[in-house]
Amino acid sequence: MARVPRGAALPPAAWWLWALGLAVAATRTTNPLVLALLVAVSAYVVAARRTSAPWSRSYAAFVRLGLAVLVIRLFFAVALGSPIPGTHTLLTLPEVPLPHWAQGIRIGGRISAEALLFALYDGLKLATLLICVGAANALANPVRLLKSLPGALYEVGVAVVVALTFAPHLVADVRRLRAARRLRGRPDRGLSGLLQVGLPVLEGALERSVALAASMDARGFGRTADVPPAVRRTTAALTLGGLLGVCAGTYGLLTAEGGTYGLPVLLAGLAAALAGLRLGGRRSPRTRYRPDVWGLRAWVTAGSGIATAALLALAAARDPAALHPGVVPLTAPTLPLLPAAAVLLGLLPAFIAPAPASEEPS
Known part of the structure; x- marks a missing residue:
């Protein structure tokens, strides 16, 4: 099976910045046409690259997860009602009487088109x-x-990568x-087929996990260098304080009262x-083999997602x-x-990213 040349494939961080830009853009609107356009843009880029x-087969699972979330949101709107007033009644369900201390909550009752559309x-x-x-x-x-993570987050990154790669391999084993x-x-369907397929799949997943742990231990993963206690305390204080500052600043930007600070x-x-992350990287003195190089294509890919998010945020502020x-x-x-037009900027990676080829896990 042919491999993608390491210099040709885009850095994973560029794809994540592009996708997170589209996700941030989705949070700035409830217009179903704009949201459908965002989904179409992401689907086209995934299909092309x-x-x-x-x-690479996890996209369909996330689409099904999104549809499940949509159905659950509509179900709660129908079953528990909605605070949105409406005059167009679609149906009236039997309402369950609740005690007086549950005022403001109802189960069943009138379902309006306005409440269903809002949900x-x-x-x-x-x-x-x-x-x-x-x-x-x-x-x-x-x-x-994982290779592009800071040294301070390397152990956490190993656990996250193992968790992210477990599910795709599990699905591949079930299909095989x-x-x-x-x-x-x-038979491969029904309860009997599931039981006879599930045991070999779990056994293979266990063997793969043990082999991965052994190989990572042999390569020195998880081993840290000795650093002075003062450096450890400074690292923890900077990282924790920085994360608290990011949370407080983000909250301030999202509220009208905190726009100044x-x-x-x-x-x-x-x-x-x-x-804090840079100082914490001293605990992980390892070099990077063939680090990812950010070329023009990677910057344009990441920039297209960031530009989409920025333009949608600007449009939401000017014409909500x-x-x-x-x-x-x-x-x-x-x-x-x-x-x-801002959402369509997200299509740029489908035309500028390297042509897809088979890429084996490394």
């Missing part, structure tokens, strides 16, 4: 966010992503064993967290009605041209 590696918009936003994250999982090599049973004329606190928190269509009264959503 994913490889045949096991993790649809809200669930579609979360589903789009999950699908965008699934695009990053399908395009980025998790093993190469079911195909083998079909070729032998044995949000950005300075966020920048100070980022600086402290980066300093276009990106947040109302449901009371009922109005048909329209596709705003400038936000749609």
Whole structure:
């Protein structure tokens, strides 16, 4: 099986920045047309640039997860009601009487079109966010992503990469064993087929985990250098304080009251967290073999996602009605041209990224 040349494939961090940019853009709107366009952009890029590696098949799982989230959101809107007032009644369910201390909560009752449409918009936003994250999982090599992590996060990154690669290999094993049973004329569906396929799959997953742990121990993973206690305490203080600053700054940017202090606190928190990560990297004195090189294609890929998020945030601030269509009264959503053009910037990786070829796990 041919391999993607290491210099040709984009760095995984570029794909993640692109996908996170689309995900942030999805949080800035509830317009179903814009959200559908974001899903279409991510699907087109995944179809055009994913490889045949096991993790590249995870996009469909995230799409199903997004649809499940959408259905659950609609179910709660129907079963538990909604605070959105409405005059267009779709159906009336039997209402369960609740005690007086549960005022404001109801089970059943009148279901209006306005409440159902509001739940649809809200669930579609979360589903789009999950699908965008699934695009990053399908395009980025998790093993190469581990190599780009700071040294202070290397042990955590190993655990995350093992967790991310376990599910795709598990799905591949299930498909392989079911195909083998079909070729032998044995049932591969139902409870009996599941039980007879599940044991070999779990056994293979256990053997792979033990072999991976042994190989990682032989290569020195998890071993740290001795550093003075003062350096450890300074690292912990900088990292923890930086993360708290990032949380406080992000909260300030999202609220109207914290617009004055949000950005300075966020920048100070980022600086402290980066300093803590750099100082913590001294505990992991390892070199990087063939580090990823950021070329023009990688920068354009990451920049297209960031630009999409920035332009959607700007459009939401200038014309919130276009990106947040109302449901009371009922109005048909329209596709705003400038936000749609901003979303289409996310298509750039489908044309500038290297052509897909089979990529084996390394």
